[in-house]
Amino acid sequence: MNRPTLLLSLALLLPAFATAQNRAGGISAEMLQQIKQQQTTTAADRALHNAIAANAIDNLAQNHQNAGDIDGYFSIETKKQSITDQKSSGRCWMFSGLNVLRANFAKRTDSLTVEFSQDYLFFWDQLEKSNLFLQGIIDTAKKPIDDQRVQFFFKNPLSDGGTFCGVADLTEKYGLVPKAVMPETFSSDNTSKMSRLIDSKLREFGLQLREMVAQGRKAADIEKRKTEMLGVIYHMLVLTLGEPPTQFTYAFRDKNGKAIGQPKQYTPQTFYEEVVGQPLNGTFIMVMNDPRRPYHKTYEVEYDRHTYDGHNWKYLNLPMDEIEQLAIASLKDGRKLYSSYDVGKFLDRKRGLCDINNFDYESLFSTTFGMNKAQRISTFDSGSTHAMTLTAVDLDADDKPLKWKVENSWGATYGHEGCLIMTAEWFREYMFRLVVDKQYVPENLLKLSEQAPIMVMPEDPLFVADE
Numbered sequence: 001m002n003r004p005t006l007l008l009s010l011a012l013l014l015p016a017f018a019t020a021q022n023r024a025g026g027i028s029a030e031m032l033q034q035i036k037q038q039q040t041t042t043a044a045d046r047a048l049h050n051a052i053a054a055n056a057i058d059n060l061a062q063n064h065q066n067a068g069d070i071d072g073y074f075s076i077e078t079k080k081q082s083i084t085d086q087k088s089s090g091r092c093w094m095f096s097g098l099n100v101l102r103a104n105f106a107k108r109t110d111s112l113t114v115e116f117s118q119d120y121l122f123f124w125d126q127l128e129k130s131n132l133f134l135q136g137i138i139d140t141a142k143k144p145i146d147d148q149r150v151q152f153f154f155k156n157p158l159s160d161g162g163t164f165c166g167v168a169d170l171t172e173k174y175g176l177v178p179k180a181v182m183p184e185t186f187s188s189d190n191t192s193k194m195s196r197l198i199d200s201k202l203r204e205f206g207l208q209l210r211e212m213v214a215q216g217r218k219a220a221d222i223e224k225r226k227t228e229m230l231g232v233i234y235h236m237l238v239l240t241l242g243e244p245p246t247q248f249t250y251a252f253r254d255k256n257g258k259a260i261g262q263p264k265q266y267t268p269q270t271f272y273e274e275v276v277g278q279p280l281n282g283t284f285i286m287v288m289n290d291p292r293r294p295y296h297k298t299y300e301v302e303y304d305r306h307t308y309d310g311h312n313w314k315y316l317n318l319p320m321d322e323i324e325q326l327a328i329a330s331l332k333d334g335r336k337l338y339s340s341y342d343v344g345k346f347l348d349r350k351r352g353l354c355d356i357n358n359f360d361y362e363s364l365f366s367t368t369f370g371m372n373k374a375q376r377i378s379t380f381d382s383g384s385t386h387a388m389t390l391t392a393v394d395l396d397a398d399d400k401p402l403k404w405k406v407e408n409s410w411g412a413t414y415g416h417e418g419c420l421i422m423t424a425e426w427f428r429e430y431m432f433r434l435v436v437d438k439q440y441v442p443e444n445l446l447k448l449s450e451q452a453p454i455m456v457m458p459e460d461p462l463f464v465a466d467e
Contacts, residue, residue: 063357089188093166100389130230152459157206289317292378301314316445333440352414356425390404
């Protein structure tokens with residue numbers, strides 16, 4: 001192309017480019033000028049830029065007036081137990097649930113201690129979730145691949161997150177073993193690579209199952225192929241997590257580490273019967289604080305479960321003051337509780353303190369952050385992200401909470417001796433889920449929890465699995 005022709009072509013293209021860059025709703029030159037006119041160029045602004053450019057925002061926003069010693073006294077506190085560590089995994093739901101079970105066992109026996117194998121239960125969790133995915137693909141195989149539910153399965157074939165309903169369903173089905181019998185592996189401590197590989201294999205299998213359904217293959221043939229696929233996943237899990245034991249020998253120990261009696265032979269199921277004593281399902285209710293929805297209604301989250309034949313997450317929506325009373329009743333009787341939070345908000349990681357006054361972001365950026373809890377949930381700004389074990393509460397003279405304490409699963413050196421302390425105000429803003437034994441629930445709330453649930457979708461911003 002010669003130069004005059006090239007120049008003519010460019011001239012013809014320029015109006016199109018100009019039009020594309022000035023479409024209604026875009027940032028026009030005039031709008032950009034107005035934005036720039038709003039900016040300040042004071043010495044204080046330049047100093048702030050220099051500080052923020054070279055430092056972590058939280059270090060600069062930290063409220064010095066709130067940086068004093070933490071009051072570690074609690075008027076109601078359950079017995080302490082060893083702090084666990086989920087390492088680089090999203091298994092907080094399992095650690096919190098198993099912490100509650102071992103605390104219940106220690107309370108019932110008055111002296112015996114045990115730590116359950118998280119690796120053992122994680123093995124079955126991953127196999128069951130793989131089956132949940134494959135069967136979900138079969139169930140929706142006649143829908144187009146861009147259908148919302150089909151997309152939900154392919155987007156999330158597997159995860160290491162979950163909820164307490166997973167602890168209940170998995171332990172009842174597969175039992176429990178002590179940690180000494182099936183210890184952690186590198187892949188249970190660091191789940192990302194293993195999960196990505198299994199995710200990829202499951203997606204491949206999912207396409208094959210959709211094709212079998214499209215071809216009109218018999219249900220028995222599809223079931224047989226699904227079983228073969230699960231055999232491949234089982235093998236991958238054995239290589240990364242180890243093969244779960246079918247029987248073992250174990251002796252319980254007291255709080256000083258001394259073995260009690262002679263070692264006994266167990267299966268995972270008989271061990272579960274000894275340490276838990278009864279099926280968990282039916283013994284508890286799950287409550288949540290979701291100010292977007294009517295209170296005192298029961299909701300169920302579709303596909304929010306760990307096993308295909310298990311229980312969806314079902315909860316009674318309650319205001320925070322009623323949730324607090326349930327927690328206090330349990331703690332007064334020495335019973336810890338599974339609970340979940342948006343833990344990253346206003347968390348002082350060094351001190352292990354959750355307090356909305358820890359950081360003054362508004363002053364640092366000369367603006368406000370004014371959304372309430374319902375608005376934060378609706379816009380995906382906040383939700384349940386991390387499960388921990390609620391262990392203590394400090395009450396004032398009128399029995400009103402001043403602060404709370406949880407056992408975390410980030411190791412014994414993290415935060416406040418492996419725990420986090422939460423102010424009452426932070427607790428109300430960023431606490432979401434609580435699992436309560438029915439013996440601590442008033443009769444009127446038990447009846448409400450038995451209502452026919454309103455089904456909600458798993459894509460809802462609040463129902464991210466606890467990690």
